[in-house]
Amino acid sequence: xxxxxxxxxxxxxxxxxxxxxxxxxxxxxxxxxxxxxxxxxxxxxxxxxxxxxxxxxxxxxxxxxxxxxxxxxxxxxxxxxxxxxxxxxxxxxxxxxxxxxxxxxxxxxxxxxxxxxxxxxxxxxxxxxxxxxxxxxxxxxxxxxxxxxxxxxxxxxxxxxxxxxxxxxxxxxxxxxxxxxxxxxxxxxxxxxxxxxxxxxxxxxxxxxxxxxxxxxxxxxxxxxxxxxxxxxxxxxxxxxxxxxxxxxxxxxxxxxxxxxxxxxxxxxxxxxxxxxxxxxxxxxxxxxxxxxxxxxxxxxxxxxxxxxxxxxxxxxxxxxxxxxxxxxxxxxxxxxxxxxxxxxxxxxxxxxxxxxxxxxxxxxxxxxxx
Amino acid sequence: xxxxxxxxxxxxxxxxxxxxxxxxxxxxxxxxxxxxxxxxxxxxxxxxxxxxxxxxxxxxxxxxxxxxxxxxxxxxxxxxxxxxxxxxxxxxxxxxxxxxxxxxxxxxxxxxxxxxxxxxxxxxxxxxxxxxxxxxxxxxxxxxxxxxxxxxxxxxxxxxxxxxxxxxxxxxxxxxxxxxxxxxxxxxxxxxxxxxxxxxxxxxxxxxxxxxxxxxxxxxxxxxxxxxxxxxxxxxxxxxxxxxxxxxxxxxxxxxxxxxxxxxxxxxxxxxxxxxxxxxxxxxxxxxxxxxxxxxxxxxxxxxxxxxxxxxxxxxxxxxxxxxxxxxxxxxxxxx
Amino acid sequence: xxxxxxxxxxxxxxxxxxxxxxxxxxxxxxxxxxxxxxxxxxxxxxxxxxxxxxxxxxxxxxxxxxxxxxxx
Numbered sequence: 001x002x003x004x005x006x007x008x009x010x011x012x013x014x015x016x017x018x019x020x021x022x023x024x025x026x027x028x029x030x031x032x033x034x035x036x037x038x039x040x041x042x043x044x045x046x047x048x049x050x051x052x053x054x055x056x057x058x059x060x061x062x063x064x065x066x067x068x069x070x071x072x073x074x075x076x077x078x079x080x081x082x083x084x085x086x087x088x089x090x091x092x093x094x095x096x097x098x099x100x101x102x103x104x105x106x107x108x109x110x111x112x113x114x115x116x117x118x119x120x121x122x123x124x125x126x127x128x129x130x131x132x133x134x135x136x137x138x139x140x141x142x143x144x145x146x147x148x149x150x151x152x153x154x155x156x157x158x159x160x161x162x163x164x165x166x167x168x169x170x171x172x173x174x175x176x177x178x179x180x181x182x183x184x185x186x187x188x189x190x191x192x193x194x195x196x197x198x199x200x201x202x203x204x205x206x207x208x209x210x211x212x213x214x215x216x217x218x219x220x221x222x223x224x225x226x227x228x229x230x231x232x233x234x235x236x237x238x239x240x241x242x243x244x245x246x247x248x249x250x251x252x253x254x255x256x257x258x259x260x261x262x263x264x265x266x267x268x269x270x271x272x273x274x275x276x277x278x279x280x281x282x283x284x285x286x287x288x289x290x291x292x293x294x295x296x297x298x299x300x301x302x303x304x305x306x307x308x309x310x311x312x313x314x315x316x317x318x319x320x321x322x323x324x325x326x327x328x329x330x331x332x333x334x335x336x337x338x339x340x341x342x343x344x345x346x347x348x349x350x351x352x353x354x355x356x357x358x359x360x361x362x363x364x365x366x367x368x369x370x371x
Numbered sequence: 372x373x374x375x376x377x378x379x380x381x382x383x384x385x386x387x388x389x390x391x392x393x394x395x396x397x398x399x400x401x402x403x404x405x406x407x408x409x410x411x412x413x414x415x416x417x418x419x420x421x422x423x424x425x426x427x428x429x430x431x432x433x434x435x436x437x438x439x440x441x442x443x444x445x446x447x448x449x450x451x452x453x454x455x456x457x458x459x460x461x462x463x464x465x466x467x468x469x470x471x472x473x474x475x476x477x478x479x480x481x482x483x484x485x486x487x488x489x490x491x492x493x494x495x496x497x498x499x500x501x502x503x504x505x506x507x508x509x510x511x512x513x514x515x516x517x518x519x520x521x522x523x524x525x526x527x528x529x530x531x532x533x534x535x536x537x538x539x540x541x542x543x544x545x546x547x548x549x550x551x552x553x554x555x556x557x558x559x560x561x562x563x564x565x566x567x568x569x570x571x572x573x574x575x576x577x578x579x580x581x582x583x584x585x586x587x588x589x590x591x592x593x594x595x596x597x598x599x600x601x602x603x604x605x606x607x608x609x610x611x612x613x614x615x616x617x618x619x620x621x622x623x624x625x626x627x628x629x630x631x632x633x634x635x636x637x638x639x640x641x642x643x644x645x646x647x648x649x650x651x652x653x654x655x656x657x658x659x660x661x662x663x664x665x666x667x668x669x670x671x672x673x674x675x676x677x678x679x680x681x682x683x684x685x686x687x688x689x690x691x692x693x694x695x696x697x698x699x700x701x702x703x704x705x706x707x
Numbered sequence: 708x709x710x711x712x713x714x715x716x717x718x719x720x721x722x723x724x725x726x727x728x729x730x731x732x733x734x735x736x737x738x739x740x741x742x743x744x745x746x747x748x749x750x751x752x753x754x755x756x757x758x759x760x761x762x763x764x765x766x767x768x769x770x771x772x773x774x775x776x777x778x779x
Contacts, residue, residue: 003765004713009616013689016776038709045634047691091753092632092703103374111377118703120553120631121754123736143753146709150755153738198709201750201758223768226689231772238778250775253760253768254750260758262739341699342385361696550731561730626729629712630751 007225016230017051023234024055026241031057031189032233033325035175036144036196037064037354042224044358048233056237059190059325060355062178062281065142066093067323067347067354069171070279072308075099077140077169078109080304087115087132089125090140097350100312103343105350122154122168129158129166138300142171146198148289149263152270155291155298169300170291173276175199176207177287181278183215187326192218192236197228197251204259205249218245221255270295277308279347280320319346322355329359336360381427383593383639384698409589410453412519420455422446423514429507431478433551435543435563436641438511439478443485444568444641445592446515451573452588452644455517457489462496462513467506478509489568491515521577521585526602528586531609534653535673536646538572538666539565540619541596545638546627549702553631562623567642572666575659576646584649591645594698597636599645600673600683601697612684613673613695636685637698647675711752713760716745726751 010016024030034040040060043049049058062068078099081088088106095106095118110116115135119125122139129137141151151172158166175196182188195208200221211219218239222232232250239245249255267289276288291299300306313320316334321327329335329348339345341357348354372393379386396404403411410422424445431438443460450457462482466475486493543565550556573588591599596618600611620635628635642665648656653671660669678684683695714726714735724743726735737743737756749756 003762003769006769009688010772012776017689019776036709038711044693045687046689047685047687047693048689050691050693051689095703107377107379108375111375120555121736123754124554144709146711146752146757149739149757150736150753153736153755196709198711198750198752198757201711226687227772230689231775234775250771251768252771253764254758256758260739262741263757266739342379342389361699555731555733557732560732622729623731624729626712626731629710629728630731630733632710 007223007227010227010230013226013230016234020056020230020234020237021053023237023241024053027237028055029191030055030237030240031059031191032194032236033059033061033190034194035061035063035179036199037067038198038224039063039194039196039222039229040355040358043229044361046226046229048226048229052233056233060322060358061182061325062278062323063196064348064354065144065171065173066097066350067319068173068278068280069097069142069347070277070308071100071313072310073171073277075309076306078104078106079309080138080306081106081109081114081116085134085136087117087128087135087137088140089117089119089128089137091142092118094140094142096344097347098344100309100314102314102345122150123157126154126157126161126163126166129163130161133165135165137166139166139168140171141168144173144175144196144199145202148172148267148271149202149260152266155270155295156266158298159295164297167298167300167303168291169306170271170289172271172289173278174273174287174289176210177284178278178281180210181281181284181287182324183217185324187324190217190325191240192245194232194236195219195221197221197223197255200249200251200255200259202259202263204257205247205255206257207259209247212245212247216245219247221247221249221251223251223254279313280323314345317346319348319356322348329356332356378701382698382701384598386699387593388697406525408453408525409449410455410517412453418519420450420453420517420519421514422449422453423512424449425510425512427507427510428548430551431474431509433564434547434556434560436566437478437481438509439481440485441566441641442511442513443482443489443491444566446513447489447491447568447570448590448642450515450517451569452590453517454519454521454523454577454588456520457491457515457517457570459494459516460486460491460513461515462493463511464498465506465510466498466500467508468500468503470508475509485568489570521580523585523587524583525587526607529603529607529609529647529675530586531675531677532650533586533647533675534650534671535600535611535613535675536648536653536656536660536669536671537596537618538569538644538646538660538669539642540621540624540668541643542624542628542635542638542640543621544641545595545702546624546633546635549631549633549638550627555630560623562627565640565642567665569642569644571663572644572660575663576656579655579659580652584652586647589645591640591643593639595635595637595639596645597634597683597695598698601695603647604681604683606681608680609675609677610679610682610684611673612676612678612686615685615687617670617672619668619670633702636695637702650674709752711750711757713748714751716743716747716749718745719743724756726756
């Protein structure tokens with residue numbers, strides 16, 4: 001788009017930073033949580049932490065769907081990948097995630113002979129199923145509300161084509177219940193939220209008005225370019241300094257107050273809300289999506305009689321706290337020592353979006369040493 | 372080492388380094404190998420530069436080239452980076468039963484074309500065929516010999532203040548291959564591999580380079596610019612600071628990376644050269660490189676500093692800094 | 708898990724559109740885009756357009772950032 005470059009290379013970034021500094025010193029302390037993994041990555045890539053005033057801390061929340069998938073669910077998927085005739089189709093993100101055993105992932109299972117394909121779109125998985133009728137293709141449907149409508153569309157497509165060898169292991173999660181659970185936890189310590197712009201494109205900016213409404217916390221629905229991040233941090237810092245929490249939409253070139261009604265109706269056609277297990281947060285009511293009864297033939301949970309294994313996390317791993325924002329990646333005893341992107345112990349190091357991977361790859365340690 | 376070989380060990384990043392240092396180096400320890408350059412400099416009759424490389428790219432035909440062209444460029448470039456003038460190549464095929472003759476002929480033709488372009492003769496070779504299902508159509512190995520025309524001090528000759536140059540835009544080959552592999556590239560796409568022989572560009576540079584002004588040359592193949600620069604700084608008392616705005620990235624590469632969740636600085640180049648040199652020669656070198664067709668985008672992208680020894684830093688457009696580490700494992704397309 | 712990029716619609720055929728960014732053309736599903744037309748910009752995530760965007764809105768967004776910067 002013609003104006004894209006202005007968001008990517010903001011002019012007068014220094015003026016925005018100065019203003020952030022003024023409001024931050026008024027506020028004294030500003031702890032902002034981003035709850036979208038893509039924000040975590042965008043923040044790390046822009047080097048934002050290294051230019052913000054010391055009063056402003058950015059904390060990564062439970063925004064990486066790979067990270068919040070519990071080890072037990074991964075173990076279950078790994079076991080499924082060994083069943084004869086089963087091909088697992090997944091976004092690249094999930095392939096490296098270890099289950100409860102270190103180094104045991106879909107990638108290592110593939111090296112051992114399991115059929116695992118990485119796909120770019122859920123439709124690719126449908127295509128694989130249509131062209132390989134001799135295989136049972138299981139698509140790992142991880143993601144938040146941004147990914148849910150596409151997942152719904154691929155289930156409708158499979159239903160239309162009457163594909164009997166295709167199913168979706170629905171791991172989709174909803175942001176609001178997780179946020180509420182996080183805020184209501186006793187160790188919650190965040191002053192404002194950078195709300196996920198692409199989730200909001202689907203569910204609408206109004207979906208985050210519960211933040212100021214129910215909890216008196218400010219929120220800004222933000223885009224992902226450096227200009228968006230700076231503008232949103234300034235808005236949040238100002239609302240905190242002025243003690244006037246509200247919900248603002250900074251990403252108006254994409255996000256409508258009511259979101260995308262067509263996408264929402266498609267999701268409603270295929271999914272119903274269901275309880276879901278989150279690493280670090282436990283089971284939360286209504287925090288996931290499950291396929292409606294009507295689409296049961298394409299529901300991998302039902303088709304294969306799956307249940308998550310009862311397996312715990314890796315000893316010493318603080319991913320659960322990192323996901324809640326109560327521990328920083330560098331505070332984990334495993335970080336950078338025995339847990340690295342090549343040999344990840346916990347999920348936050350695995351996913352490119354994970355707080356630990358971002359901290360490791362983009363060297364957040366520079367700023368954290370300073371802060 | 373425990374466990375099995377995963378694809379990560381072939382990515383050229385830190386897993387590959389681990390494999391080399393823990394299994395290969397201890398077994399074959401010798402001075403020519405220990406330099407760990409792209410090519411080895413051999414003492415003996417005159418000075419020879421020797422290198423070998425295997426090519427397993429899938430799909431074998433990709434936009435901007437094929438495995439045949441790549442197998443010549445790869446070894447020619449390794450010889451050039453070691454200061455050699457490439458002369459002779461060996462060529463070995465491992466073919467899978469069922470591979471089409473017409474495809475093989477196309478590949479051989481592109482090998483011949485690129486060898487002519489690079490001025491090398493293919494003087495020896497070998498062919499093996501493996502059973503159907505035991506290969507990916509075709510694998511190629513080439514080894515090359517060149518005569519040494521210049522000597523570089525290497526990593527240990529790099530000094531604070533030195534300039535870091537690149538001969539063209541970042542990440543084209545890696546982005547094009549990943550997109551082709553994901554089935555996302557159309558025929559008429561502007562995204563093409565940068566695969567080319569570097570003998571003209573390195574030649575133009577060496578023609579005008581005063582003795583000692585070039586510290587090191589390296590083609591940033593697997594793991595991209597970020598990984599190669601880390602190989603320069605690793606364990607050394609200096610850092611390299613890059614200016615994000617100064618690094619040329621084609622719009623198509625940027626779009627492909629946005630699409631697949633990749634970083635152009637970690638995508639392989641197969642026809643680019645990184646130069647660390649005396650800052651006083653930087654402008655002259657840039658001019659020399661730009662005079663070669665296809666290297667018009669050559670640019671100074673950074674400087675050697677002492678700010679964070681051992682590390683590669685990137686200055687972002689908003690004035691922030693981030694550390695670039697080596698590529699860890701292979702790049703996988705992501706949606707998050 | 709929400710990487711997305713803006714692309715321009717070139718051609719529409721049923722639920723699929725040829726979308727372009729940086730000269731790269733992709734077949735993108737537009738199942739839930741209302742009244743999609745060639746020339747429209749859409750935000751694309753995992754092969755699906757999730758919402759329309761317009762140049763007018765992008766300009767308004769720049770103005771909004773200007774307001775944020777200048778607000779006292």
